[in-house]
Amino acid sequence: MNKSQTNLDILRHSTSHVLASAVLQMFPEAKFAIGPAIENGFYYDFDLPRTLIPEDLEILEEKMRAIIKANHPFERAEISPEEAMKKFKKLKQAYKVELIKELHLSFLETKSPIGDLVSKKVTVYKIGSFVDLCSGPHLDSTGEIPFDAFKLTKISGAYWRGNEKNKMLQRIYGVAFETKKELNEYLHMLEEAEKRDHKKLGKELDLFCFSDLVGPGLPLFTPKGTTIIEELKKEVEKICRHYGFEKVSAPALARIELFETSGHAKKFGDELFHVTSDKKHNFVLKPVQCPHHTQLYASKTRSYKDLPIRYMESDKMYRAEKTGEVGGLSRVYAITVEDGHSFCRVDQVKNEIKNMVNIIKDLYSSIGLWDNHWVSLSVRDYDHPEKYIGESSDWDTCEKMLQEISDEMGLDAKKQEGEAALYGPKLDFMFKDAIGKEIQIPTVQVDFATPKRFGLEYINEKGEKVPPVMVHRAILGSYERFLVLLIEHYAGAFPTWLSPVQVEIIPVSEKFNPYAEKINNQLSASNIRVKISKESATLGKRIREAEKQKIPYMLVVGEKEETNNSVAVRSRKEKEPADAKAMAGKQEVMRVEKFIEKILEEIKKKS
Ligand SMILES: [Zn+2]
Ligand SMILES: [Zn+2]
Structure with missing residues (x-):
């Protein structure tokens, strides 16, 4: 204190x-x-x-x-x-x-x-x-x-x-x-x-739900919630592919021996879910992805020329945690983790870590969080070396390397003793959300120990078999936790590229439904997520409803718009009362093609 x-x-x-x-x-x-x-x-x-x-x-x-x-x-x-x-x-x-x-x-x-x-x-x-x-x-x-x-x-x-x-x-x-x-x-x-509570907004915006029959701690994502997660996934995978990551897929189950070898069985203990069957199956549900990835690596003989080998996977992992807050995503049994590993040579580690830091920088810049971050260089508790696995000389090398990376990349990482992972030091990235709450999500970890435990190797230039180094990285933590962050950060008003519904077409009366359909088809054909408001409620009420749903754009269409093949664009930012007169000045009338061009540009820029 x-x-x-x-x-x-x-x-x-x-x-x-x-x-x-x-x-x-x-x-x-x-x-x-x-x-x-x-x-x-x-x-x-x-x-x-x-x-x-x-x-x-x-x-x-x-x-x-x-x-x-x-x-x-x-x-x-x-x-x-x-x-x-x-x-x-x-x-x-x-x-x-x-x-x-x-x-x-x-x-x-x-x-x-x-x-x-x-x-x-x-x-x-x-x-x-x-x-x-x-x-x-x-x-x-x-x-x-x-x-x-x-x-x-x-x-x-x-x-x-x-x-x-x-x-x-x-x-x-x-x-x-x-x-x-x-x-x-x-x-x-x-x-x-x-106001920004993710449980409240998640319900209002219809992003996820829970079922007693499915069980507590097991969220179900609605079409809208799934859309956001899929968009994020596409973006993360696109950035990672650019840095040489290849997508892999592994089953949720594995023999316990896999996790005994990795050390996770001991680490997670009673948090492991055991799966048995009458046919004498005896599996555990994976609590992490890393051990499965080591087996992909081990499936072939590797040469120094093959490295680095980079795998990424977005899949559900299962941990029998204590039941958390009811109805929320903050603590759940099944988490969708965006996980990646690079198997590389010692001389490549530094570059691999730099790559991963760049991935984190790219993604968090694109969602506007990068400007408000600090980095922790999480090292050993030097008074208690027995808490960690691996050799002390490897730890020294890694900690020194992370410090150099911090200096070279201008990360200004602050050394935090005792914050390292079980198998190695790491760089943790902390962000402040819109209301100033600090959150730690992405992390990059160096690991000399796991490849040795699994007997992984490659043939070096001298023809000798030596173990690779494993670098772990998590960019979003879990999609569930990240969704909490995004909902609260944006107060539910997601940027257009992430919005489950990007455009709502509001015909002023039923008479213009066919015109609304026509625009709907045009927008859909351009991969814009669009819906038509067809309820019989008044125009003002329908606009208010779309505003409550935080839909980025409302296109009001009537006689004039149909005649000119145009739309009256009302964007989410305007909060004026929705009576027809006040609205008139707040809408921008433009041709349909022009609107499509404009919104596609915005989606592309992720602004
Ligand atoms: Zn007192
Ligand atoms: Zn890992």
């Missing part, structure tokens, strides 16, 4: 005392439990005579501001446990009494010499008339809390000491910052995160 973080924690915890003091003013019979600082704020648990309602929070905030303005000092006192017990019994603070009893017991049990040195006193803090049992530290006085940089955010139930056998208390959560600006930024971020 750095220094400023500590200061912020003190501020937040001090604010929780002020909240407790405000609660005491509102409910003189309130009983107090605990009130620690947490990420972005604090909470305090209370036993109150009635259930709190959201309106109470505003009243409490007002009282808190008054306490802050009164600038009460935090008065600290050290008293004996016996004295403290008497004091809090008198105040009828049963929870504090329970805490003091425990503290007292722990004092008595401390027999070490250090224990004899500590005072064995408990500390109490007083602000105004409110006394609390607390070890501190706090600010000097309530006046140091910025009165406009905190907010009480929610009320929830919490068992005393987190034990469901105990009484359910009421917990008030708050957030607190050093400035009003930081508070507002945080509140804005929360609001945005809620």
Whole structure:
């Protein structure tokens, strides 16, 4: 924890005392439990005579501001446990009494010499008339809390000491910052995160669903969701093919021995799915692709002239993880992983890694995330070499090489000790999404160990059999996780090239359905994803619906458009009310051919 973080924690915890003091003013019979600082704020648990309602929070905030303005000092006192017990019994603070009893017991049990040195006193803090049992530290006085940089955010139930056998208390959560600006930024971020929640948008935009009969943690992708994934796949594979990767395909099943050899059986342990049959089959579902790829490599004798050999595969892998959040894609049992490996000679490793970094750069630039990234050079935990496989000299070589690559490519990678993979160091790429949340997705890893474990080899220039080096790379992580990122990053308004429906044709009345059909056919023939809005709802309602679906372009067609073989183009960016008059000025009328040309250009540029 750095220094400023500590200061912020003190501020937040001090604010929780002020909240407790405000609660005491509102409910003189309130009983107090605990009130620690947490990420972005604090909470305090209370036993109150009635259930709190959201309106109470505003009243409490007002009282808190008054306490802050009164600038009460935090008065600290050290008293004996016996004295403290008497004091809090008198105040009828049963929870504090329970805490003091425990503290007292722990004092008595401390027999070490250090224990004899500590005072064995408990500390109490007083602000105004409110006394609390607390070890501190706090600010000097309530006046140091910025009165406009905190907010009480929610009320929830919490068992005393987190034990469901105990009484359910009421917990008030708050957030607190050093400035009003930081508070507002945080509140804005929360609001945005809620608006962009992938579970909410995934449902509204009809991208994926779940079925009880299929099972939890097993998402089903709708035609729209599948379209996005397929478009991404095409783009990734196109870029990778440019860098010499060839697509391969391996089954989901394999004998456990494959993963025992690779070390993944041990690594994944109870996260492996075992598949058996009455015909004595005994397989596991692949948790990673790498071991299958080693067997493709091993299928032939390889010469130094054949290397590098680069495989890529986008396939589902299965991990029996703990069930995560319901209805979301963040943690699922089946993940579609875009995975690639290069088998190469030692003298080629550097170039292979550079290639992979370029692939990552190309893709993330095309979706507008590259400008906001940093790179981690994830190395060993030097104090615990036993956590890794492979030879220490190989590790030294790899770590040095990654550092050189970072320097030569201007990656400015930051060394992070203890973040390496089991078999080698790696470069991890971190991005910030639209609301500033940091995400780590692509990674490039050097691996001397796996080829040796599988006995992979090639014949070098001297005619000797030597092991190749394996470089692993993941560009999107999994498509599921990447879709979460994209949904939240774009708030569902995907760029045209990724949009499941790129154009919606909206005839002003049924009379123009045939003309709409004609344009529909023209656009389809140019590989544009298009649909016609044929519902009987009003024009305004249909436009609003298309806007809600975040379709990039709406083509409104009527009498005038049909006569001129044109369309009135309404793009997603305009949020004006959809009444006919307001619309008139917001639409650009153009010939159908011109529109096709324009949108194809946009799709091609991925802008
Ligand atoms: Zn305290
Ligand atoms: Zn791999």
